Amino acid sequence: MNVKPATAKISSLALKHNLQVIKEKAPHSKIIAVVKANAYGHGVVFVSSALESMVDCFAVARLEEALSLRSNGIIKPILLLEGFFDEKDLPIIAVNNIETVVHNREQLEALKRAVVPSPIKVWLKIDTGMHRLGVSLDEVDYFYQELKKLPQIQPHLGFVSHFSRADELDSDYTQVQLDRFLQATKNKEGDRTIAASGGILFWPEAHLDCIRPGIIMYGISPTDTVGAEFGLIPVMNLTSSLLAVREHKKGEPVGYGGIWTSPKDTKIGVVAIGYGDGYPRDVPEGTPVYLNGRIVPIVGRVSMDMLTVDLGADSQDKVGDEVILWGKELPIETVAKYSGILSYELITKLTPRVITEYVD
Ligand SMILES: *Cc1c(COP(=O)(O)O)cnc(C)c1O
Secondary structure: OOOOOOEEEEEHHHHHHHHHHHHHHOOOOEEEEEOHHHHHHOOHHHHHHHHHHHOOEEEEOOHHHHHHHHHOOOOOOEEEOOOOOOHHHHHHHHHOOEEEEEOOHHHHHHHHHOOOOOOEOEEEEEOOOOOOOOEOHHHHHHHHHHHHHOOOEOOOOEEEOOOOOOOOOOOOHHHHHHHHHHHHHOOOOOEEEOOOHHHHHHOHHHOOOEEOOOHHHHOOOOOOOOHHHHOOOOOEEEEEEEEEEEEEOOOOEEOHHHOEEOOOOEEEEEEOOOHHHOOOOOOOOOOEEEEOOEEEEEOOOOOOOOEEEEOOOOOOOOOOOEEEEEOOOOOHHHHHHHHOOOHHHHHHOOOOOOEEEEEO
């Protein structure tokens, strides 16, 4: 008997394949690979090392993430998507060849005061309609002029903006945002970037100088389609195994609250994964898992360490058999649809208890 607990199997071949697909979609753009949140749960050092020769820059959301890449041997530039949080960090940013976004006056003023060992590369973040971060359109010229004067930063600025509805193919808001971005940066020197995964797949005019792929690198669609429709391959297969196979009588409930009772005699499979591993607790009855070449439904409530599936009366499944929660055989987008939880959230919520295994 060998029951392997929850394991995320990560494929570098799939990762490289997806990068190639992305390059073909945007052949004239540089690639800023987004590896924030531990590379969307895939392991930031592994992913960045695997991709370093194929990309121009990495992007993260926190300085700690950038420094962890540096201490693990990554040498390509790293962009802080939300900029620096504390002006005391500016010398560290300069020394480590980290690039920063500037999105507000506080950051501008901090840069003016800063004493840094070498000039920092700065990207001006422009709010074109997301209304979350960025300087407003009528402040762009002011920030541009002010930044240009600073000896603390490199003479070549970059320009960043972010779409709020790039996944909605019938919305004209993306075009509005793109027009605003081009207008605001017209006659200004420096790389422009506005497209993340949705922009890359659906808005080729938005590719500009650099693209910022996140979720599609991991083989996952940013919309309610599946990644395979765009030629992408899931990088993660989330697996576990059967911890028990039990005879179950018609009319008997299973699990906490007894929320499901079986309409017939059957066999119940107990799978060694639960919300303590980051598998969502609130999935409806019938949410699929993949086992021995077929889909079986989750029944009863997901608990912390286990969940239960209806294997059917004739099942030949054995303790130790591998179960796939999401991956090539069962797209995470399908689980997202059942659970009402975005793929982005599912993939980043796995807990440290899940074993990470790097295959190929
Ligand atoms: C997270 C993020 C991205 C990547 O988004 P995806 O939809 O995963 O491709 C790109 N740019 C910014 C500013 C982000 O915060």
